[in-house]
Amino acid sequence: MKKARVEAVRGIDLDVEAGQLVAFLGPNGAGKSTTLRMLTTLLPPTSGTATVAGRDVARDPAGVRARIGYVGQKNSAGENHRVRDELVTQGRCYGLSASEARDRAAELLALLDLEPLADRKPGTLSGGQRRRLDIALGLIHRPALLFLDEPSTGLDPRSRADIWAHILRLRETYGTTLFLTTHYLEEADSMAERVIIIDNGTIIADGTAGQLKNDLAGDHITITTHTERDAAEAARIAGATADGLTVTSRVAGAASALPELLRTLEAAGVKVATAETTRPTLDDVFLALTGRSLSDDDLPA
Known part of the structure; x- marks a missing residue:
């Protein structure tokens, strides 16, 4: 029985500068x-x-x-x-x-x-x-x-x-x-x-x-509210989806975008319980590119 051909590497192109x-x-x-x-x-x-x-x-x-x-x-x-x-x-x-x-x-x-x-x-x-x-x-x-x-x-x-x-x-x-x-x-x-x-x-x-991280994953803003109704309204305003009382949205420059989002939510009558920003990781980059995590099963604990 003829073995299937395995292509471990396919057409990669690398150019590394001296000192990098x-x-x-x-x-x-x-x-x-x-x-x-x-x-x-x-x-x-x-x-x-x-x-x-x-x-x-x-x-x-x-x-x-x-x-x-x-x-x-x-x-x-x-x-x-x-x-x-x-x-x-x-x-x-x-x-x-x-x-x-x-x-x-x-x-x-x-x-x-x-x-x-x-x-x-x-x-x-x-x-x-x-x-x-x-x-x-x-x-x-x-x-x-x-x-x-x-x-x-x-x-x-x-x-x-x-x-x-x-x-x-x-x-x-x-x-x-x-x-x-x-x-x-x-x-x-x-x-x-x-x-x-x-x-x-x-x-x-x-x-x-x-x-x-900026181009492929993006920063995230995560807020929680006291009611699911507020969460749904916050998700609508932020262009995100709500998961219970939590709303997470991907934005560019989360640290500078958060104050404006909070002012907008306050003006709309949404009461925010907590708010935080997170920078993406390289694992988030891989997840955005492939739909799976670099940390899943492939990497040692």
Whole structure:
């Protein structure tokens, strides 16, 4: 029986500028990992072209690998050598001289707060410490572009914040272009300059987090009333629908629109019990685009 053809990625078009911090989001099975594996030469594309760090991924994969860093979801370091030795060995594999590898290892140990751990074996480190070591291994050859595949997944909130502090410090220090996937939407929202959302193998949104939220989700005003009659009248005035005593409307610039709405409702004799504004999330953007949530079943708790 002939197997059905599966198109994990279909005709995506990306252009990332040097120095950008780009978050690549989507539910499981959307094509994130396949795209990342193609861009890092781990998976040959079946059609199309891609130029990464000035090199063609199909015709010059070795040239791409020499110019990028890649931090996968699993730990990169071995278990039987000291942290410092792992970094030096990685540097030697990239063609650094012995002294260059030692100097670069010392630089990254200091930058990533790994100096106190330099003589320990990776297997004795905590999850957050190991992720910092993974990042150091990906940077040992001074790549202009670093791919990070879910760098903070599985870490506790404090370790996640620590990892992000180091990632941002690296970008500030070296000007490295960062292309990352993450399951934590609040990370992409607060840290990334650009957010790209992929679903069913195609890109469905691309822009800053603020642009996507304003254009595709919009702010919300939620008011409650004392009676369903007032709620119905408030819904009519706001162009929204009422759910019991609650009325929620989508508006542009909710913070500035709320005072005018309250004045209008008061003039119409509607008594408002509570009123609040909320900014949308990236999950709201995905919901507006697809009718489902990025958080439904696809992302870890």
